[in-house]
Amino acid sequence: MMKDKSILINNIYHxxxxxxxxxxxxxxEDLAVExxxxxxxxxAAILAKGIGLQLKQGLYREYINCQEELPVMxxxxxxxGTIKNRLAHKRVLACEFDELxxxxxxxxxxxxxxxxxxxxxxxxxxxxxxxxxxxLFFANVDxxxxxxxxxxxxxxxxxxxxxxxxxxxxxxxxxGMLITTEAGEYRLASFVDxxxxxxxxxxxxxxxxxxxxxxxxxxxxxISWDVDDGIRTMLPVMQSDIHLQKDNTVLIIDAxxxxxxxxxxxxxxxxxxxxxxxxxxxxxxxDYKFGNEKHKVSGMLLYAKTEEEIQPDNVYQMHxxxxxxxxxxxxxxxxxxAGQLNxxxxxxxxxVR
Numbered sequence: 217m218m219k220d221k222s223i224l225i226n227n228i229y230h231x232x233x234x235x236x237x238x239x240x241x242x243x244x245e246d247l248a249v250e251x252x253x254x255x256x257x258x259x260a261a262i263l264a265k266g267i268g269l270q271l272k273q274g275l276y277r278e279y280i281n282c283q284e285e286l287p288v289m290x291x292x293x294x295x296x297g298t299i300k301n302r303l304a305h306k307r308v309l310a311c312e313f314d315e316l317x318x319x320x321x322x323x324x325x326x327x328x329x330x331x332x333x334x335x336x337x338x339x340x341x342x343x344x345x346x347x348x349x350x351x352l353f354f355a356n357v358d359x360x361x362x363x364x365x366x367x368x369x370x371x372x373x374x375x376x377x378x379x380x381x382x383x384x385x386x387x388x389x390x391x392g393m394l395i396t397t398e399a400g401e402y403r404l405a406s407f408v409d410x411x412x413x414x415x416x417x418x419x420x421x422x423x424x425x426x427x428x429x430x431x432x433x434x435x436x437x438x439i440s441w442d443v444d445d446g447i448r449t450m451l452p453v454m455q456s457d458i459h460l461q462k463d464n465t466v467l468i469i470d471a472x473x474x475x476x477x478x479x480x481x482x483x484x485x486x487x488x489x490x491x492x493x494x495x496x497x498x499x500x501x502x503d504y505k506f507g508n509e510k511h512k513v514s515g516m517l518l519y520a521k522t523e524e525e526i527q528p529d530n531v532y533q534m535h536x537x538x539x540x541x542x543x544x545x546x547x548x549x550x551x552x553x554a555g556q557l558n559x560x561x562x563x564x565x566x567x568v569r
Contacts, residue, residue: 285308327358
């Protein structure tokens with residue numbers, strides 16, 4: 217798809233660094249300058265570095281319930297089990313107790329993901345060697361069936377906040393790259409999952425503007441429907457990707473990551489119709505909220521540029537609002553990507569840098 221695979225992969229590292237602030241720490245700085253030719257290597261390198269740092273702090277442990285037959289009492293006695301032992305002339309007690317253990321869901325996900333990477337031929341030996349050494353500390357941790365991991369049910373607390381980025385990287389690997397063969401074996405596919413790349417693309421743009429433009433209000437704001445009677449029952453939620461505001465000037469950006477930026481019918485290229493309907497709806501409903509105040513609300517569809525010959529670059533004036541369509545070229549050095557993003561907001565909000 218892209219002209220220079222290594223540039224794209226390195227830029228995905230930058231996107232991850234914006235999405236996960238942990239990657240901006242000095243401990244990860246050597247990864248930022250390393251050149252990666254395979255997505256597998258990038259994710260394996262991040263995971264190896266992150267797990268190594270976690271091991272220095274100590275693996276997260278939590279209490280798990282254990283049941284064992286012991287010669288002395290520990291915790292509380294399981295009466296039914298103990299009676300069975302007595303009847304069988306066993307001089308042991310059936311005990312139930314809680315034990316602090318590293319064999320919990322968070323470490324199980326780390327080990328499961330590493331095992332997938334170790335089985336992949338494309339991951340370079342130097343990253344595999346690091347991961348293998350780290351797995352020596354996971355000897356008592358179980359491996360899960362990756363298909364059965366319920367990512368949405370995972371919760372973080374103060375004691376395991378350091379796992380947030382690591383688990384997110386694991387999810388990118390397991391969900392975005394894992395496919396099952398007919399024989400039931402797992403192998404890693406190319407990192408081309410549009411849905412997950414789109415989420416990362418959105419998060420990157422949002423966090424980029426949040427970090428570099430403090431004079432703007434930056435959010436992924438919900439936009440309420442402007443209805444005459446106040447009744448919004450059963451209306452779908454309008455959740456913007458990026459909502460930028462300075463005073464009464466607003467720019468709503470919908471970030472789109474597709475393998476094809478346009479749709480083709482009868483050899484005619486057009487924009488994805490649902491994308492245009494969506495951004496127009498967002499803009500008009502946000503526009504109405506200002507009422508009679510002087511204001512400016514615009515919208516933009518920002519596509520990740522592909523290798524297609526026809527790339528959208530249009531500006532439309534629709535019912536008093538500007539709707540533009542742009543592409544962001546991720547196949548450039550990151551400073552040039554930043555320049556593209558900067559020009560969008562500096563032009564719209566008349567900012568001088």
